[in-house]
Amino acid sequence: MLLEGFATAAQPEYLLYALLGVTLGTAVGVLPGIGPAMTVALLLPLTYTLEPTAALIIFAGIYYGGMYGGSTTSILLNTPGESASIVTALEGNKMAKAGRGAAALATAAIGSFVAGTIATVLLTLLAPAIADIAVQLGPADYVALMVVAFTTVAALLGSSPVRGLASLGLGLFIGLVGTDTLSGQQRFTLGVATLADGIDVVVVAVGVFAVGEALYVASRLRHGPIEVIPIGGRWMTREFWARSWKPWLRGTFIGFPIGTVPAGGADVSTFLSYAAEKKLAKRPEEFGKGAIEGVAGPEAANNAAAAGVLVPLLTLGLPTTATAAVIVAAFQSYGIQPGPLLFTNNGPMVWALIASLYIGNVMLLVLNLPLVKIWVKVLQIPRPYLYAGILLFAALGTYAVNFVVDDLIVLLIIGVIGFFMRRHGYPVAPLVVGLILGPMAEEQVRRTLQISEGDLSALVTSPFAAVAYSILVVLLVVAVVLRLRRKKSEVMV
Amino acid sequence: MIAAKIEEYAFGGLVASIGVFTLIDAGTIAARDDNAVGPRAFPYAVGILLVATGIAAIIATARGKLGQAEEGEDVDENVRTDWVTVGKLVAVLIAHLVLIDLIGWPVAAALLFFGAAWSLGAIWWKALPIAVVLALLVQVVFAYGLGLSLPAGIFEGVPFLDG
Structure with missing residues (x-):
């Protein structure tokens, strides 16, 4: 099956689409202010004219490419204070400043390639098997999976569970607006005709990501020249390989499982990998001053997690990150529902997509290592033009959905909400996940209760659902205990 | 600090209040009685959550316990909020959406790019030509490359620009 996928994906036309995707992905990964979620959302209306396989190959390329590009920025951009949010920046930035930027970039790119490829192999092996099991899941089991995804994305990640849940609630609310699919009733449309069809995912995603981000950055724009650290040092020495290969492999096997379970995608895995490398390091005193292991491990973990996220996405239709949520929306816009039947119903397309991930990884290695100087130029785009361009394409992409101005009004309102969310520590990812998963969750809840004739216990009596809820309770208890402990230690200090 | 707190309270x-609206408006959704779970139940749950x-x-x-403002590569944490620039950008976006139907997408888009770049500190005579070229380029690419025609407005009937 995979071989047939390669036969499709290796056609010149599809190779070009993959190249387009990974190039765009690297560019948006390099540039601050735009990410893969928003780029996929923006391209959605423009790719309606393409066939689904081609469009999805582009989107997958953007998804993988964004992971590679981001590391270049965090290694080379000289912006103090910001680094805590991206683990790579901790050590990578220090290495670059110490004149070892080349080695940092190389370990990030090769580590991403190694992890991305191994993780894609794991995806290839695991996905069909999981899909076989997933076919047997009933609506109550899906409800359980979605509840787990909602809780982990909104409440377990990020600094403020309350704000995460509020963001999720806003997303769920936006998902409610429109005509109810089961009863045909209009909900929360305020009698406005445009709202009867619901608020398009593209408008919401572009609103919170592009407009919200542009307004937020504008409110506190860092003025002055963009300081990019020159790339120094030697690229690959014997010591480089000796110190990098183990962290790459460890990062891969930390990242992939974390990406696979609905536990919040890449960020957690990078922190865990960083902690593991620090503990295992022969020279732990180098951490914080530019230890190559601290770049190699987290970067590998990051990419492995990105591939892992595709497992629940393709086999269960369950997105666990904002970008994955937008990709689910992309599938849906082509009338394809990701889930257990995807491999049976759309086999050739899925295998072509997976094959393109292997090909994309090779392209990305070339794009990000020999051609890294090009991306340094991209990184230096003057910010007024960058954010003006983001706003222009945000407005264009939104307008291109239906060619009505009303959508732009909704875009602006959601953009302003996204601006205030960023100011006050409300994460935006739960909003997008809630928006996409909400309607699916509602449908499954209602199907469960229709079958059980209103008996609420049907939601928890299926063995699978019971196990899922138990695991969730354990996770919540652990999280609360950890939080209390942290508070205690803060008090002691 | 106080201003930040007031804003937090407001958000x-x-x-x-969106939650309250959800709860009230959910009651007006028509639902038949024969159905175990109608179109109201989920909205009630979302309303309660909000x-x-x-x-x-x-x-x-x-x-x-105030929320932590998001960090970013281009965000300077040490400066005060520049409300004037935010206001200008919102105004430019409103102008754009009003002007599309009046004078067409190319002009509205050029104004959006120019206005935004200028608000953010670009030199106007550098931003203007970029804005014009970018808007016309997108118009042509849409009309001929993608087969989607953006309203040409004042350029109606002009070759290349009016798809």
């Missing part, structure tokens, strides 16, 4: 209040989290955010704020 928490907004979340809670009210609860909105109030919890207000309580957290009152206890001094």
Whole structure:
């Protein structure tokens, strides 16, 4: 099956689409202010004219490419204070400043390639098997999976569970607006005709990501020249390989499982990998001053997690990150529902997509290592033009959905909400996940209760659902205990 | 600090009031009785979630636990909020959406790019030609490359620009 996928994906036309995707992905990964979620959302209306396989190959390329590009920025951009949010920046930035930027970039790119490829192999092996099991899941089991995804994305990640849940609630609310699919009733449309069809995912995603981000950055724009650290040092020495290969492999096997379970995608895995490398390091005193292991491990973990996220996405239709949520929306816009039947119903397309991930990884290695100087130029785009361009394409992409101005009004309102969310520590990812998963969750809840004739216990009596809820309770208890402990230690200090 | 707190209260209040609206408006959704779970149940749950989290955010704020503003490569944490620039950008976006139907997409888009770049500190005579070229380029690419025609407005009937 995979071989047939390669036969499709290796056609010149599809190779070009993959190249387009990974190039765009690297560019948006390099540039601050735009990410893969928003780029996929923006391209959605423009790719309606393409066939689904081609469009999805582009989107997958953007998804993988964004992971590679981001590391270049965090290694080379000289912006103090910001680094805590991206683990790579901790050590990578220090290495670059110490004149070892080349080695940092190389370990990030090769580590991403190694992890991305191994993780894609794991995806290839695991996905069909999981899909076989997933076919047997009933609506109550899906409800359980979605509840787990909602809780982990909104409440377990990020600094403020309350704000995460509020963001999720806003997303769920936006998902409610429109005509109810089961009863045909209009909900929360305020009698406005445009709202009867619901608020398009593209408008919401572009609103919170592009407009919200542009307004937020504008409110506190860092003025002055963009300081990019020159790339120094030697690229690959014997010591480089000796110190990098183990962290790459460890990062891969930390990242992939974390990406696979609905536990919040890449960020957690990078922190865990960083902690593991620090503990295992022969020279732990180098951490914080530019230890190559601290770049190699987290970067590998990051990419492995990105591939892992595709497992629940393709086999269960369950997105666990904002970008994955937008990709689910992309599938849906082509009338394809990701889930257990995807491999049976759309086999050739899925295998072509997976094959393109292997090909994309090779392209990305070339794009990000020999051609890294090009991306340094991209990184230096003057910010007024960058954010003006983001706003222009945000407005264009939104307008291109239906060619009505009303959508732009909704875009602006959601953009302003996204601006205030960023100011006050409300994460935006739960909003997008809630928006996409909400309607699916509602449908499954209602199907469960229709079958059980209103008996609420049907939601928890299926063995699978019971196990899922138990695991969730354990996770919540652990999280609360950890939080209390942290508070205690803060008090002691 | 006080201004930040007031804003936090306001946003928490907004979340809670969207929740209240959800709860009230959910009651007006027509539902038949024969169905075990109709179109109202889920909205009620979402409304409760919004009210609860909105109030919890207000309580957290009152206890001094303010939300942490998001970090970013281009964000300078040490400067005050530049409301004037934010206001200009919102105004430019409103102008854009009003002008599309009046004078066409190319001009509205050029104004959007030019206005935004200028608000953010670009030199106007550098931003203007970029804005014009970019808008016309997108118009042509849409009309001929993608087969989607953006309203040409004042350029109606002009070759290449009017798809």
